[in-house]
Amino acid sequence: MIGGENSDKTARQAEMFANRLIKREQHLRKWAGRTGAGAYRLYDRDIPEIPLALDLYRPAGGGDAALCGSLYRRPYEKDAGEEALWLTAMKKAAAHALGIDAERIFFRERKKLKNGERYAPGGGDSRTDRVLLDTAEGDLRFRVNLTDYLDTGLFPDRRLLRARIRAEARGKRVLNLFAYTCAFSVCAAAGGAVSVDSVDKSRRSLDWGMTNFALNGLDAGRIENFPPHGAEASPTGNRPRFIAADILRFLPAARESARRWDLIILDPPSFSNSAKMTGTLDIRRDHREIIGACLELLAPGGVLYFSVNARSFRLDGGDWPAARVRDITGQFRDEDFRGKKVPACFVFEKDRDARETA
Numbered sequence: 001m002i003g004g005e006n007s008d009k010t011a012r013q014a015e016m017f018a019n020r021l022i023k024r025e026q027h028l029r030k031w032a033g034r035t036g037a038g039a040y041r042l043y044d045r046d047i048p049e050i051p052l053a054l055d056l057y058r059p060a061g062g063g064d065a066a067l068c069g070s071l072y073r074r075p076y077e078k079d080a081g082e083e084a085l086w087l088t089a090m091k092k093a094a095a096h097a098l099g100i101d102a103e104r105i106f107f108r109e110r111k112k113l114k115n116g117e118r119y120a121p122g123g124g125d126s127r128t129d130r131v132l133l134d135t136a137e138g139d140l141r142f143r144v145n146l147t148d149y150l151d152t153g154l155f156p157d158r159r160l161l162r163a164r165i166r167a168e169a170r171g172k173r174v175l176n177l178f179a180y181t182c183a184f185s186v187c188a189a190a191g192g193a194v195s196v197d198s199v200d201k202s203r204r205s206l207d208w209g210m211t212n213f214a215l216n217g218l219d220a221g222r223i224e225n226f227p228p229h230g231a232e233a234s235p236t237g238n239r240p241r242f243i244a245a246d247i248l249r250f251l252p253a254a255r256e257s258a259r260r261w262d263l264i265i266l267d268p269p270s271f272s273n274s275a276k277m278t279g280t281l282d283i284r285r286d287h288r289e290i291i292g293a294c295l296e297l298l299a300p301g302g303v304l305y306f307s308v309n310a311r312s313f314r315l316d317g318g319d320w321p322a323a324r325v326r327d328i329t330g331q332f333r334d335e336d337f338r339g340k341k342v343p344a345c346f347v348f349e350k351d352r353d354a355r356e357t358a
Helices: 002-035 080-098 156-168 183-190 203-215 247-256 283-297
Strands: 039-044 052-057 066-072 105-110 132-137 140-145 173-177 195-200 241-244 261-266 298-308 323-327 344-350
Touching: 002 039, 002 052, 002 080, 039 156, 052 080, 066 080, 080 105, 140 183, 140 203, 156 183, 156 261, 156 298, 173 183, 183 195, 183 203, 183 261, 195 203, 195 247, 203 241, 247 283, 261 283, 283 298, 283 344
Parallel strands: 066 105, 173 195, 173 261, 195 241, 261 298
Antiparallel strands: 039 052, 052 066, 132 140, 298 344, 323 344
């Protein structure tokens, strides 16, 4: 009897889920076509009993769409076998509602990491065949990986911030910290930046970023070691630089150099204990130190964009008297995130008469 009750409940939820997806897709289809958004948030726990987040990815130039989503951690324990059956039912409902092959729907589970835990490749989906897709964002192209990792390589909730970076990059020296797959860097280069430096501890991510540059006809350069030596220490020209470095080591080394930047993007993870880091990163604990170091790297009149996805994050703008600080989170909630939580975003504008630090 218990199994029957669960089956009936799952069937009802699958029907509600399908109906919701149909309405959302109809609502967002014209907007996406008008704005060129090839990747967008289709569903985000809209129905509390169905704790999923789903992003829709359409290939640039046409082809079969795909869904990639996360199962939020439930507030109660659920039998693994029952959860697997439930996910299969939701996947079938989504496939039927959207006309997408169930084999192109990918789920992973997001959970709160315990001390010493790290997310590993695989992300929770049991399939081993890699699925890559090149999607569009306006006239730009980005490669996403739907199977191998927790995240696909492109965050739809940063779309409007990427557009802001592109609009402001012309003639600027740009530094992208925690660059990941370098989407912000691509936008800066496409916007006419005179130089773009992308820093991330993961060479895999930087290699992915170079692919994104190549997809857009931009000079991709190569990955540089850190700390730099010889010619790498004194870059010339405006060729993009991809720097493999622990940010916590890069910042003090950069401060000692003569280089300064006009526009810095700081989009860190909330927490990281990667084996490639000298310690752990907790952005709630470490943000003052990191932001302070970034402001020292800004040229007078420069701008720092700080985006953070940590829950209950609070920032005291009075901690940085040499910069004007504004919370601009509300400016970056696009149509697919109306009524949804988006990462907090702050802009720091350094005084034009601020003293240069070397």
